[in-house]
Amino acid sequence: MTASSPPARAPVPTGFKPPRTNLHTTRVLPGFKSSLSLTITYLSLIVLIPLAALVARPWEHGLQGFLFVLTDSRVIASLKLTFGVAAAAAILNLFVGLVVAWVLTRYSFPGRRLLDALVDLPFALPTAVAGIALCTLYAPSGWIGALLAPLGIKIAYTPLGILVALVFVGLPFVVRSVQPVLAEFDAEVEEAAQTLGASPLQTAVRVIFPSLAPALLSGFSLALARAVGEYGSVIFIAGNMPYVSEITPLLIVIKLQEFDYAGAASVALIMLGLSFLVLIGLNAVQLWLSRQGGRS
Amino acid sequence: MSLIVNTITKSFTNFAALHEVSFEARPREFIALLGPSGSGKTTLLRLLAGLDTPDSGSITFEGEDFLRLNARDRRIGMVFQSYALFRHMTVADNIAFGLNVRAAKERPSKAEIKAKVESLLDLVQLQDFGKRYPSQLSGGQRQRVALARALAISPRLLLLDEPFGALDALVRKDLRRWLRRIHDETGVTTVFVTHDQEEALDLADRVVVLKDGEIEQIGEPLELYRQPKTAFVFDFLGHANQAQGMLSGGSAQFDGFSVPAVSSAADGQITARFRPFESHVSKTGPGFPGKVLSILPAGSNLRLEVGLSDGIVYETQHAHDSEAATLRIGDDVVVLPTKVYAFG
Numbered sequence: 275m276t277a278s279s280p281p282a283r284a285p286v287p288t289g290f291k292p293p294r295t296n297l298h299t300t301r302v303l304p305g306f307k308s309s310l311s312l313t314i315t316y317l318s319l320i321v322l323i324p325l326a327a328l329v330a331r332p333w334e335h336g337l338q339g340f341l342f343v344l345t346d347s348r349v350i351a352s353l354k355l356t357f358g359v360a361a362a363a364a365i366l367n368l369f370v371g372l373v374v375a376w377v378l379t380r381y382s383f384p385g386r387r388l389l390d391a392l393v394d395l396p397f398a399l400p401t402a403v404a405g406i407a408l409c410t411l412y413a414p415s416g417w418i419g420a421l422l423a424p425l426g427i428k429i430a431y432t433p434l435g436i437l438v439a440l441v442f443v444g445l446p447f448v449v450r451s452v453q454p455v456l457a458e459f460d461a462e463v464e465e466a467a468q469t470l471g472a473s474p475l476q477t478a479v480r481v482i483f484p485s486l487a488p489a490l491l492s493g494f495s496l497a498l499a500r501a502v503g504e505y506g507s508v509i510f511i512a513g514n515m516p517y518v519s520e521i522t523p524l525l526i527v528i529k530l531q532e533f534d535y536a537g538a539a540s541v542a543l544i545m546l547g548l549s550f551l552v553l554i555g556l557n558a559v560q561l562w563l564s565r566q567g568g569r570s
Numbered sequence: 571m572s573l574i575v576n577t578i579t580k581s582f583t584n585f586a587a588l589h590e591v592s593f594e595a596r597p598r599e600f601i602a603l604l605g606p607s608g609s610g611k612t613t614l615l616r617l618l619a620g621l622d623t624p625d626s627g628s629i630t631f632e633g634e635d636f637l638r639l640n641a642r643d644r645r646i647g648m649v650f651q652s653y654a655l656f657r658h659m660t661v662a663d664n665i666a667f668g669l670n671v672r673a674a675k676e677r678p679s680k681a682e683i684k685a686k687v688e689s690l691l692d693l694v695q696l697q698d699f700g701k702r703y704p705s706q707l708s709g710g711q712r713q714r715v716a717l718a719r720a721l722a723i724s725p726r727l728l729l730l731d732e733p734f735g736a737l738d739a740l741v742r743k744d745l746r747r748w749l750r751r752i753h754d755e756t757g758v759t760t761v762f763v764t765h766d767q768e769e770a771l772d773l774a775d776r777v778v779v780l781k782d783g784e785i786e787q788i789g790e791p792l793e794l795y796r797q798p799k800t801a802f803v804f805d806f807l808g809h810a811n812q813a814q815g816m817l818s819g820g821s822a823q824f825d826g827f828s829v830p831a832v833s834s835a836a837d838g839q840i841t842a843r844f845r846p847f848e849s850h851v852s853k854t855g856p857g858f859p860g861k862v863l864s865i866l867p868a869g870s871n872l873r874l875e876v877g878l879s880d881g882i883v884y885e886t887q888h889a890h891d892s893e894a895a896t897l898r899i900g901d902d903v904v905v906l907p908t909k910v911y912a913f914g
Contacts, residue, residue, distance in 0.1 A: 469648040
């Protein structure tokens with residue numbers, strides 16, 4: 275094969291990006307200043323000021339008091355449990371959520387709409403109710419717990435129970451992030467893969483899932499964030515044994531009940547810092563993904 | 571014959587997309603499927619690709635029953651209207667995709683794939699773009715990547731669905747010539763779908779004109795142009811002026827004058843059609859009387875619009891140095907066709 279002469283066009287220099295257009299100097303819609311000031315005021319009242327208070331609070335007993343809390347083995351154990359189980363739950367939800375979203379968008383079957391609506395239930399249900407229901411089911415005397423007990427598997431009152439509760443509250447985040455992207459996936463792209471000789475599995479793994487990555491990641495981040503902060507459903511099923519199944523939010527409540535406000539704020543601040551780091555990390559991955567894939 | 575399509579019929583829920591369509595393509599031939607939207611041309615292309623199955627009829631390619639193979643196994647190269655590039659892959663990975671997904675024992679070695687990708691990037695004039703992502707390319711460049719990706723699997727048949735639909739006029743014309751050259755170099759039998767008659771006539775060895783799921787005419791571009799079989803083909807291939815007249819013995823009689831006619835109709839009342847460039851305008855003489863509405867340049871010609879008293883507007887084309895050049899808007903003129911067509 276030899277090259278034919280090129281269609282005439284100016285070469286685009288490597289790294290060239292068209293000028294950004296999101297900060298218009300002339301705008302179609304008015305109200306940039308008023309909407310920005312509303313945004314900043316609102317975010318300050320709802321997010322920034324309470325968090326600033328949290329940062330200001332722990333120093334009653336000086337840095338030493340804070341470090342004492344930071345190195346308390348009970349606090350460290352609870353942090354490990356909270357972030358570890360939350361991550362495990364989010365990872366589990368990543369796979370299950372993808373399957374659920376896939377089934378809901380790709381197949382039509384009787385009851386699909388009902389199933390679709392069910393996905394949102396964990397959003398709507400008071401988490402304490404969910405916790406009690408799960409606990410009743412998975413307790414050694416419960417329907418599912420009774421089946422697992424002879425196998426030596428204990429779910430309620432163990433970290434495994436926490437996992438069940440966090441999977442429950444996190445699932446809708448992954449499903450709802452992935453579903454619209456999957457629904458709008460260009461059918462021609464799949465057909466192109468097919469005509470190029472890819473099997474259905476290869477098409478799914480090499481073509482469809484990679485383009486879902488940004489949506490999967492944002493679903494994962496939301497599910498993780500939700501799981502880290504979850505309190506209501508967990509305390510009923512966890513058993514709350516210090517060092518074993520005691521989550522950090524519970525530890526904060528315990529400190530509050532003991533009127534140890536500075537200690538509670540210290541734990542909260544550590545949690546806030548860790549969550550912040552995790553979210554920054556996930557955002558960086560998100561940015562990298564979107565740089566790679568780009569949007570056409 | 572390499573591709574034989576025989577009495578293909580395809581209906582979707584309560585609407586027939588194709589009705590007993592048959593045509594053949596010779597090896598190395600470049601065939602255009604031309605028709606307005608809804609004529610079934612894209613449906614036909616999808617049947618060839620194996621992305622849909624016909625209700626009845628057969629498709630054979632080099633003696634092989636194509637309908638028994640699914641899209642995966644037909645080894646055809648398909649270029650989609652939306653390009654359908656894999657967004658998360660670089661240009662090079664896009665092109666290599668068809669080779670990378672092959673079973674291990676059929677897959678060329680990494681070095682062979684790399685060499686193949688290089689040579690295809692060369693062919694589509696995107697040598698330095700291998701590491702870019704599709705989002706960093708212009709429309710025309712994406713189209714060329716899509717073509718390179720389709721060619722990578724050394725297809726037995728190349729199918730293109732409105733390949734230039736989304737590009738601007740200048741780029742289209744460039745790519746058209748270039749596509750034809752690539753076809754001539756690779757020698758792959760090609761079927762391409764378009765609604766643009768100029769594109770079809772310009773590119774294809776033979777054109778299949780479709781209307782409402784049926785074939786109106788198959789022929790070489792010149793043949794279609796000079797001997798259109800139906801009024802639809804005549805109207806679709808270029809601007810047509812219409813006039814009522816009487817046909818008798820090879821000429822059409824109008825009000826006080828007659829014009830030679832190419833006709834498949836029986837003698838009697840006819841709707842005659844004539845091309846803008848097969849007519850004269852002058853200030854006096856026989857013809858259809860009217861007023862000049864506009865005079866505009868159309869490339870090597872002058873294009874006139876002449877309004878008749880009954881509201882009909884005729885479009886005519888003349889050389890820049892003809893009598894038409896002396897006319898002004900508002901002048902009273904007569905339009906005299908030099909040749910008319912009539913269809914039975």
